[in-house]
Amino acid sequence: MSEGLNRDYQVCEEIGRGRFGTVSRCFSPESGDFFACKSIDKRLLTDSIDRECIEKEAKIMQLVSGNPNVVQIFDVYEDDSYLHMVIELCESSDLYDRISKRTFSETEAAAVMSPLMEAIAHCHRLGVSHRDIKPDNILFDVRNRLKLADFGSADLFHDGRSMNGIVGTPYYVAPEVISGRDYGEKVDVWSAGVILYTMLAGIPPFYGESATEIFEAVLRANLRFPTRIFHSVSPMAKDLLRRMICKDVSKRFSAEQVLSHPWITNGGEARSMTDLT
Structure with a gap:
């Protein structure tokens, strides 16, 4: 010691x-x-x-x-x-523990996503990509304030420098990471989108019996909203999910764009899709 x-x-x-x-x-x-x-x-x-x-x-x-x-x-x-x-010591249950017990209402999910995206946007402004955004790395302090943790896989991307290397966790990793090509900070937005989907649905959007099967599903990126699971989820929440879990990186939202989306600014309260125009 x-x-x-x-x-x-x-x-x-x-x-x-x-x-x-x-x-x-x-x-x-x-x-x-x-x-x-x-x-x-x-x-x-x-x-x-x-x-x-x-x-x-x-x-x-x-x-x-x-x-x-x-x-x-x-x-x-x-x-x-x-x-x-x-x-910092965070002794409350992490998000993985909370997700594994139940699904979240939209307002509950927004209460997690808003500070999570604030943390991610803060890192991105400083040229840092976390690269392993997953429920296990989202902690809560004694006052139930969200804390993004574990920067062991984080990397720098500023000054036009892209990143490479397969890091992250199968369910949450972005397709461009798996494909082996260089990538940017929007990998964190994809991962956060998977977390949002999982909070609302109780299951991840892409899954398989092994890491290989999960990776294959992520690479296909066939995002679906099964009616029996998403029947009560608002069109606005689905719109945000499509913009975060978007295989085309050029069309995928940045962290700042996620924070400006009406579903986030309205705290997950259902609004009409006309609010998006």
Whole structure:
């Protein structure tokens, strides 16, 4: 354990575990507050790509910190064996836990989508694409405020620089990522659209028995709204879904355009499609 970390914080019980390390609750005697400490065991990083992602994560979190809907990073400590990031503690259930229990009304879904898209738009303005938007990475603090977390797959795209590499999670990944070509930040909008669909329908729009089958369904991008599931979902919500889960990247909405869509600005309240004109 880093000397600096032990000097400034009391590291308590483990509350999570990942491929390269653990997340523990920690306490600051100086402030009297609890935080989360993400500890990466650098000895488990067997290739240069993993090392680069871990180093980039701390830098990107420092860049995007400051937005109320992004998990904040407070301190970074590093020694020969570990990288420790002291971040905001979010102890409420994550969105995955909430989605797995029930479907959402349109107003409930909009209450999630609005701050999520604010967080994504904030990152995009800074030239950061999250690249792994999924319910597991959408946390809530004790006041039930949404916090976008886990920037381990994030990358920079500013100055005309595109991104590449297959990252993300099968159900939520955009088709251009799977296809292996260069892509831009709108991959995050696709993923957020899949989350919106899943909140309203209780099932993802593209699925299969294996990762390969899911990828094939995503590449076909045949977006459907089964009547038995979507009979009570408004035309305006479906319109937004079509604009977010759009295979043609040039026609897919940006994060800012999503925030300006009437379904978002009306808080998911049903309005007529004439509001879109």
